[in-house]
Amino acid sequence: MSEPLKIAVAGALGRMGRAVAAAVQADPQLRLAARFDRPGVSDPAVELVAQDAALAAADVVIDFSTAAASTALAETCAARGGPALVIGSTGFDEAQLAALAAAAQRLAILRAGNFSLGVNMLMGLVEQAARALPADYDVEVFEAHHRRKIDAPSGTALMLGEAAARGRGVELAKVARHGREGITGARLQGEIGFSVLRAGGIIGEHSVVFGSDEEILTLSHSARDRGLFAKGALAAARWLAGKPAGAYDMQDVLGFRSPP
Helix, strand or coil, X not given: CCCCEEEEEECCCCHHHHXXXXXXXXXXXXXXXXEECCCCCCECCECCCCHHHHHHHCCEEEECCCHHHHHHHHHHHHHXXXXXXXXXXXXXXXXXXXXXXXXXXXXXXXXCCCCXXXXXXXXXXXXXXXXXXXXXXXXXXXXXXXXXXXXXXXXXXXXXXXXXXXXXXXXXXXXXXXCXXXXXXXXXXXXXXXXXXXXXXXXXXXXXXXXXXXXXXXXXXXXXXXXXXXXXXXXXXXXXXXXXXXXXXXXXXXXXXXXX
């Protein structure tokens, strides 16, 4: 029997960090090698180690923290030659994305805005619908999350917008419409709109609406338990272990792309 895959959890005191650690501990094929978080934070119930010690102990690090922390972690892992990195953080700016791309030249990095199998299936359906429906169907991406989420739209909403844009053969940046207020005028044909709700403890709701004058088509996904995302992250970690340097996502894990 092969040795269990050694997983370190970054952002271990966060909600997703705790969920990932619990999922690792429940899986006999994995071993929770270490947990770490930003300096100065602690929890008597959670054993944390320094980042360097965690990286030395792990085959793969799973990180659901912040864009800034994930970028710094990727640069550190790339500089030391590992371990591989699964990133679930969202809200990256262009400079951070460029830094991740540079790190992926020396390190296997899998980044996804959502690790749900259902959401990744939704992405495929959205792309197909956008490709098949006439251009006069408006596209609106709606997402809802808990009050503590700090970025908007969510990474998943942006992924869905990108899927719709790919289906239409356009660049999302050129057609995205974020928020509406005041006298906005009629909606422009071809816009991909984004609507956001933040309230209570909503785990994650995403819908993509295709609307014409005659009908409305809604494709949607609802998350019921954060364990869903943790399980997806573990599947990503298993897939990523031993892969060559490169930038990957859940479409690779699900086999929608040819292996490197």
